Amino acid sequence: MRLVSLTARAVALALSIGSVSFAFAGSVASPATGSGPVGGAVAVTGATRPSLAAVTTEKAQAGAVAESRRQKKRTEAKEVAAKRAAVERAAAKRVRIARARAAAKRRWARLPATKKLGFKWPAQGWITSGFGPRADGFHHGMDIACRKGSAIRAARNGRVVFVANIPIYGKTVVIQHAHGYSTLYAHMKRINVRAGRKVGTRQLIGRCGSTGHSTGNHLHFELRRNGRFLKPAHYLT
Ligand SMILES: [Zn+2]
Numbered sequence: 001m002r003l004v005s006l007t008a009r010a011v012a013l014a015l016s017i018g019s020v021s022f023a024f025a026g027s028v029a030s031p032a033t034g035s036g037p038v039g040g041a042v043a044v045t046g047a048t049r050p051s052l053a054a055v056t057t058e059k060a061q062a063g064a065v066a067e068s069r070r071q072k073k074r075t076e077a078k079e080v081a082a083k084r085a086a087v088e089r090a091a092a093k094r095v096r097i098a099r100a101r102a103a104a105k106r107r108w109a110r111l112p113a114t115k116k117l118g119f120k121w122p123a124q125g126w127i128t129s130g131f132g133p134r135a136d137g138f139h140h141g142m143d144i145a146c147r148k149g150s151a152i153r154a155a156r157n158g159r160v161v162f163v164a165n166i167p168i169y170g171k172t173v174v175i176q177h178a179h180g181y182s183t184l185y186a187h188m189k190r191i192n193v194r195a196g197r198k199v200g201t202r203q204l205i206g207r208c209g210s211t212g213h214s215t216g217n218h219l220h221f222e223l224r225r226n227g228r229f230l231k232p233a234h235y236l237t
Pocket of ligand 1: 139141143220
């Protein structure tokens with residue numbers, strides 16, 4: 001019996017320390033001498049001792065719960081702020097778009113009717129000679145100085161009606177557009193389209209050069225309507 005009470009004490013001590021594996025080791029060692037009283041001792045100490053520990057863990061748990069609640073609130077507040085910011089950004093974007101559209105509409109309304117026909121600049125460069133009278137006679141087109149080999153593009157969609165290398169004009173393309181308009185591109189280094197082909201607005205039709213009667217790389221560009229010469233600068237946008 002003394003041995004049993006000793007093992008019981010050992011078990012109780014082990015429980016108070018909080019080491020469960022230790023307690024089991026004690027109870028496993030006891031069965032040889034009868035484990036009845038051991039079990040009783042374990043039950044008593046188990047009921048009284050861990051309550052203190054339980055109180056502290058409860059406190060800690062309560063603290064953790066409160067902290068997690070605060071964290072949740074903080075994240076919720078952050079989410080609400082982010083949502084509000086997104087809504088405000090979207091509203092500001094709508095306002096910007098509406099303003100830009102209104103401004104574009106006003107610009108369009110101010111444009112002369114000739115600029116609304118959709119003729120685009122056929123080459124990148126600067127005008128070296130405009131439409132009108134010149135020392136060597138009337139200039140029926142506009143000269144745009146361009147870099148040799150740079151793109152020459154169709155001013156508007158239409159059909160290629162003329163492609164040839166002719167005197168004075170050099171390598172030349174003529175495109176027929178809707179409503180009687182036609183455009184001519186002269187002095188090109190290379191022609192990239194064939195007669196009869198349909199072309200889109202700003203489609204590549206050739207390369208800037210100095211063929212024909214020309215003193216430098218430039219595009220001689222003409223615009224006509226039903227055979228009548230028009231001033232290109234009035235039409236290009
Ligand atoms: Zn010219």
